[in-house]
Amino acid sequence: MSKRNLWIALTLVIGTVPAQAETIQVTIDKLVFSPATVEAKVGDTIEWVNKDAFAHTATVKGGWEVMIPPKKSASLTLQKAETVDYFCRFHPNMKGRLVVAP
């Protein structure tokens, strides 16, 4: 394949792939979710990185819950477009928000 054809082929491939899913990190340090608000798209993954020596959760009232062990990370792939407030079930003073676009 000539260089030019390769270039065209590459352009075509990249052009047809939909926007790639991202992994967005939320750090937990001293009982604070940071950033507190995350904007994401369906298919993106949120990864909570817990720097505390304490177990935390990301819990949506009446919805999902992710357990985040001390000094560990935990992930969730976003399934639907919605804005949700979440909190830590063990320390309900810890709050965060996900704004998920389609």
Next chain:
Amino acid sequence: MLIRHTAALAAMLLLGTAPFAQAADKPTDPQIAHIAYTAGVIDVEAAKLAIEKSKNKDVVDFANDMVRDHEAVNVQALDLVKKLKVTPEDNATSQALSKAAAEERAKLAKLEGAAFDKAYVDNEVAYHKQVNGALETLLIPSASNAELKSLLETGLKIFQGHEQHAEHVADMLK
């Protein structure tokens, strides 16, 4: 300084927190470390009693959360005093806290079932409120070492979280 001190004292009196109100003098770092550690041990002991006695899943889960968090805080506290070469110093506040806690445990030990659950959880709300008041008005402002202050501030956020968690469990028991 005088104003801050008076305000702290007034806040403690308002809270009716007998053990802390006895400590009118500004505690030193070795005393603060001892008080904070003692406060954690007291809550772990109460939680262990609840794990042993309660049949209510929400109460037992809450008690397990208390053991896990307070033991984790106290591991950090011990690491810090070792690093700073500070020897925690027993003091009137720690002694008053331990005495009040022993009385509360004796009271709880006599209760069973729903009466125990309610008394334990209500005491958890009151106890965390009391410790939070002391951390905010006395212990954190009095701490001179920056790392100790920072650990106390994290401890305050944990305790505030526990207070809300305990209130939530208290609501579920109603």
